[in-house]
Amino acid sequence: MRNNILNRLCAVLIAVLVGSSAMAQVQVTSKIDSLQMLIGQQTKIRLEVTLNKSQKAIFPEFNDSVPVAEGIELVEKEKMDTAYLNDGTRMRLTQNYIITAWDSALYSIPEMVVKVGNQEYKTNRLVLKVLSIPVDTLHPEKFFGPKPTMVVPFSWDDWAGIFYVSLLLIVVVVIIAYLFINFKQNKPIIRRIKVEPKIPAHQKAMAQIQSIKNVDASVDSKDYFTKLTDVIREYIKERYNFSALEMTSGEIIAKLTEMHDDKALDELRDLFMTADLVKFAKYEVVIDENDKNLVNAVKYINETKIEETLEDTKPKVIIVEETKTKKSKYFMLAAMVVLAALSAAGLCYIIYIIYNLYN
Structure with a gap:
């Protein structure tokens, strides 16, 4: 009988000790930053819970229907x-x-309840004094209206910055629209090439002969x-389209005879013969012969x-159509993507500047 009583007492004592140690594992405290403040000012309530890492705490929630205290408004959580x-254990x-x-008024903030597991823990009460703004009623002249x-x-x-970026943005959008329309329509690329008329062979030759006239033939x-x-x-070479520069005088005369072009051929033959004698036989010519050979050349x-017609002397414009290659299409697509990114960046910049101007 006595042993049963002792066993029961031990069991009760162990239960009390275990319960008290479990409660000691959780600590709940609350404090307020300022005990008093003016109307409309803000202060902060700090609610701290210390517990084991494996435990979970549920903090109180406040809103319009569940205020912190009567007359006190929650601004932000x-x-x-x-x-x-303790090395991460708590x-x-x-x-x-x-x-x-x-x-x-003098506000009394009631106890806050924190739930850890199945156990509820209450904080201490807090007090907050809210003061009205002092008004100098003795000097009403110091009050000013809005x-x-x-x-x-x-x-x-x-x-x-907004103006210049907007102008740039308009230009970029126009370029994107142009590239997009061309990309979708797949029209050929049209190039206009201006071709200047070729100087006729006789005009070029006459211009060179004019410069030769100024050379003194008696010197060299x-x-x-x-x-x-x-x-x-x-x-x-240019008139008859054969390689006269690489042919001898006799071969040139034979080629012209073969082409049945006998115009002034005797004068040309005399010119070539005199030139060959001067160059290879050191033949001495008189002034009259120089003039005669120059006249024969002319x-x-x-x-x-x-003779060139008037139409042949006008510049010609050649229109060349080229189909778009895959490379050009990829280039247009890449250009549109880059320009679109620049447009987005410019638009964000404009919005940012306007926001800063009005805020």
């Missing part, structure tokens, strides 16, 4: 802060409530006749030239 203790949870009040709305003067510096006859025959060879060019 901040994000909960968690700090780990943790401290801190929940901040920002509150305000709009009537001057001030009129101030008109902010226009400043170009504030809008310059070989150089004089070399230049003169080179002009004629170049003219024959006569041959005038008798064999092809």
Whole structure:
């Protein structure tokens, strides 16, 4: 009988000790930053719960229907802060409530209830004194009515960035639209090439002969006749379309005879013969022969030239159509993507500047 009583007493004592140790594992405290404040000011209630890492705490929720206290308004519930203790086995949870009040009074903030597992824990009561704003009733002349709305003067510096970015944005949008239309329609690329008319062979030859006239043949006859025959060879090459520059004088005469072009051929033969004698046989010519050969060259060019029509002397415009290749399409698509990104960035910049101007 005595043993049964002792066993029961031990069991009760163990239960009490276990329960008290479990309660000691959870600590709940609350404090307020300011014990007093003016109407409309804000203060903060700090609710701290220390518990084991494996435990979960449920903090009180406040709203219009469930106020912190009568006459006290909850402004904001901040994000909960968690700090780990004792090598991570325990943790401290801190929940901040920002509150305000709009009537001057002494407020009693009731106990807050935190639930950990199946157990509820209550905090201590808090007191908050809200003071009214002191008014100097002895000097009513110091009270002023509402001030009129101030008109902010226009400043170009504030809008310059928006203006220039907007202009750039319009240009970019037009380019995107142009690229998109061309990309969708798949029209060929049209190029207009202006071709200047080719200088006729006889005009080119006559211009070169004019420069040869200024050369003194008596000083260097070989150089004089070399230049003169080179002009004629170049003219024959362009006029008759064969390689006169690479042929001998006899081969040129034979080729022209074969082509049945006998115009001024005797004069040309005399010119080539005199030039060959000067260049290879060191033949000395007199002034009259130089003039005669120059006249023969001019006569041959005038008798064999092809007259150009007025239409042939006008510049021509050649229109070339090219189909778009895959490479050009990819380039257009990439250009549109880049320009679209620039447009989005410009639009965001404009919105950001306007927001800062009005806020």
